[in-house]
Amino acid sequence: MSDYLKKILDEKGPIKNIGVIGMGYVGIPAAVLFADLDVFDKVWGFQRDSASSGFKIDMLNRGESPLKGEEPGLEELISKVVKADKFKCTSDFSKISEVDAVTLAIQTPFEDTVSLKPDFGALIEGVKQVGRYLTEGTLVVLESTITPGTTIGLAKEILEEASGLAAGKDFALAHAPERVMVGRLLRNIQEHDRIIGGIDDVSTQRAVELYNPVLTTGKAIPMSATAAEVTKTTENTFRDLQIAAINQLALYCEAMGINVYDVRNGVDSLKGEGITRAVLYPGAGVGGHCLTKDTYHLERGVKISDHELDYPAGLDSIFVLARKVNDFMPVHMHNMTIDALNRAGKKPEDSKVAILGWAFLNDSDDARNPPSEPYRDLLLNSGCAVDVHDPHVLEYPDVDISHDLSGVVDGADVVAILTGHSEYFKLKPAFLKKLMAQEYPVIVDGRNVIEADDYIDEGFVYKGIGRGDKNNHHLK
Ligand code: SAJ
Numbered sequence: 001m002s003d004y005l006k007k008i009l010d011e012k013g014p015i016k017n018i019g020v021i022g023m024g025y026v027g028i029p030a031a032v033l034f035a036d037l038d039v040f041d042k043v044w045g046f047q048r049d050s051a052s053s054g055f056k057i058d059m060l061n062r063g064e065s066p067l068k069g070e071e072p073g074l075e076e077l078i079s080k081v082v083k084a085d086k087f088k089c090t091s092d093f094s095k096i097s098e099v100d101a102v103t104l105a106i107q108t109p110f111e112d113t114v115s116l117k118p119d120f121g122a123l124i125e126g127v128k129q130v131g132r133y134l135t136e137g138t139l140v141v142l143e144s145t146i147t148p149g150t151t152i153g154l155a156k157e158i159l160e161e162a163s164g165l166a167a168g169k170d171f172a173l174a175h176a177p178e179r180v181m182v183g184r185l186l187r188n189i190q191e192h193d194r195i196i197g198g199i200d201d202v203s204t205q206r207a208v209e210l211y212n213p214v215l216t217t218g219k220a221i222p223m224s225a226t227a228a229e230v231t232k233t234t235e236n237t238f239r240d241l242q243i244a245a246i247n248q249l250a251l252y253c254e255a256m257g258i259n260v261y262d263v264r265n266g267v268d269s270l271k272g273e274g275i276t277r278a279v280l281y282p283g284a285g286v287g288g289h290c291l292t293k294d295t296y297h298l299e300r301g302v303k304i305s306d307h308e309l310d311y312p313a314g315l316d317s318i319f320v321l322a323r324k325v326n327d328f329m330p331v332h333m334h335n336m337t338i339d340a341l342n343r344a345g346k347k348p349e350d351s352k353v354a355i356l357g358w359a360f361l362n363d364s365d366d367a368r369n370p371p372s373e374p375y376r377d378l379l380l381n382s383g384c385a386v387d388v389h390d391p392h393v394l395e396y397p398d399v400d401i402s403h404d405l406s407g408v409v410d411g412a413d414v415v416a417i418l419t420g421h422s423e424y425f426k427l428k429p430a431f432l433k434k435l436m437a438q439e440y441p442v443i444v445d446g447r448n449v450i451e452a453d454d455y456i457d458e459g460f461v462y463k464g465i466g467r468g469d470k471n472n473h474h475l476k
Pocket residue numbers: 178179180181235236239243280281282283284285286287288289290291360361362
């Protein structure tokens with residue numbers, strides 16, 4: 001099969017025209033980086049002209065970036081390649097028939113993480129569009145984080161069904177997962193090593209030919225398509241596991257009356273060749289759209305795989321357990337809050353909680369799957385009134401986000417820090433105490449932002465994640 005594919009690719013010659021489907025955080029920087037290279041002639045950015053995202057087409061064709069937040073160099077690069085007529089955004093997917101390679105960067109959320117039911121609707125629609133206009137000798141690359149087995153399974157089936165062509169014979173198919181982080185999109189694409197997994201060696205090689213010119217310090221790392229899918233999901237699964245490990249330790253330290261940061265520093269001091277201890281930071285929970293989802297892609301990959309898994313029946317994998325530990329942290333924040341209110345002689349139903357920080361990441365406006373949301377829901381269920389402050393998040397469905405810190409803290413019984421935004425590190429206990437105007441104001445620190453003793457000395461009831469040494473202090 002792949003001998004025939006190699007023959008038609010050799011006849012076709014090097015990749016010159018590229019299509020990128022999905023003008024989002026991944027697709028836009030990928031497209032303009034391809035377009036900025038002399039080795040490629042033209043890049044089409046494909047974007048559905050939908051009510052929510054159709055505006056991006058005209059913006060991009062004016063050389064403007066539709067992405068929020070600071071992305072160094074991106075807007076200039078978009079403008080440059082548009083002016084040079086190297087890049088154009090379109091909703092006309094028939095132009096896929098004119099490209100030599102097409103990449104897809106489309107979100108792959110889960111409808112339900114317990115049943116592992118994915119919501120691949122957008123990805124399937126994008127793959128169908130490619131299949132509809134696919135021509136012989138084209139390379140198709142999936143960049144989205146997907147369940148292991150999708151490239152050689154679902155994606156291959158849809159492409160073959162829609163095009164009447166055979167993958168690995170008439171067209172090349174690979175998975176090259178994105179590894180970009182907001183704020184460093186261009187750099188990440190150029191500098192990170194690129195995992196490249198084809199359904200066969202010829203597909204892998206063709207995809208290496210596509211990405212090599214973009215890489216500056218990064219190197220192509222070839223492997224099979226399924227190994228590439230497992231690599232990407234594992235990257236985030238392992239990070240989630242590392243965070244769960246330190247969160248579990250923080251809960252133990254609270255129970256044993258010690259400071260988790262003493263232990264963290266102690267463990268971290270073990271150095272030397274071959275010694276690794278990835279000790280991360282405990283906190284109020286794990287949010288975002290990567291770590292909250294990618295573990296379940298890995299789990300689903302095993303579930304739908306062809307081979308039997310040998311593992312104790314009924315036992316959660318350590319990866320799923322890690323997810324459950326991390327999802328417990330907002331619950332723990334709630335438990336600490338109620339305990340502190342009791343110590344202050346307050347009833348939850350008579351109390352107001354000021355949540356500082358809605359975004360899932362420090363100094364970011366990204367509020368996808370924020371740990372602050374389950375924490376807020378639990379407080380509301382306990383009868384508390386809740387106000388929310390965040391300096392960066394502008395809006396969130398059904399939640400009023402205020403940018404007026406004093407207004408949110410004014411008269412509050414509790415201040416709870418959920419995100420480690422830089423401005424919260426400057427808060428002074430006297431300032432908060434005056435605003436809160438309570439006999440025993442409560443402070444619950446979910447991100448190790450404040451100095452416990454400063455607040456205890458000011459008469460606060462203090463609670464902090466992992467602070468077993470302070471959480472049951474005497475009231476001043
Ligand atoms: N978090 C902790 N403790 C830590 C680190 C993070 O509680 O020690 C929490 C954060 O508060 C946040 C969540 O975990 O709520 C996720 O934080 P993150 O730093 O992992 O940020 P993400 O979700 O944007 O992860 C992305 C991932 N990148 C890609 O998928 C391309 C991840 O692989 C990167 O390692 C991570 O960025 C990064 O290092 O910036």
